[in-house]
Amino acid sequence: MTIPADLKYTKEHEWVRIDGDTATIGITDHAQEALGDIVFVELPEVGRQLSPGEAFAVVESVKAVSDVYAPVGGEVIEVNNLLESEPEKVNTDAYGEGWIAKVRMNGDTVELLDEATYTTYLEE
Template sequence: MVKIPADLSYSKDHEWLHLDGDRATIGITDHAQRQLGDIVYVELPKTGERFDAGDPFGSLESVKAVSEVYLPLAGTVVAVNTSLTDSPEQVNEDPYGDGWLVTCRFSGSTDDLLTAEQYEAYLREE
């Protein structure tokens, strides 16, 4: 059974978000990391880069494939998890903790995000 923490928000692209005021810390879900397999390389943006909602902001390379990750909300990157450069396996080992990807200052609506219950239902439909 995949872990879906109740205190986070989710996107249909399998990113999780921890919202705190106008900031969102973003990573991939437990479901996504299981689908990818062992992550061997992480490419992330630089601090200060701006993205629109739905834009790819980086990629994760696993032993199976390379997958882009998408920013669920428009925003500017204010922090990047640089420890993933040397330890990309953290995305697999702790996707909701040490495996976070970026923190952004976001603007716009969070209406398209899913609750944990909605994300779980979405996974069952997929």
């Protein structure tokens, strides 16, 4: 299982890559592994305003339906439409082609963990 050092994490197992005022969001390797084969991703609408902690996307595996929560507040500016045809990218490339949405941040966030803290959190 990989936990890249350049990302931030949530206790709900999302990752966020912050670049200026843009946050790219996905679910962690741990999350995709726990869910199993992802067969469906429901993406948010571009333009939607998110509050931190709000459920904004859904990933469905063969057996389970799971909400994805916004690590940061702000406006959805782009979504990964590739996941509509290839939802398995969430399994095979969770931190890359498996990204879910990009958000223009308004400054509000949930508690974001660094790599070391998330690693410890997973071990607990």
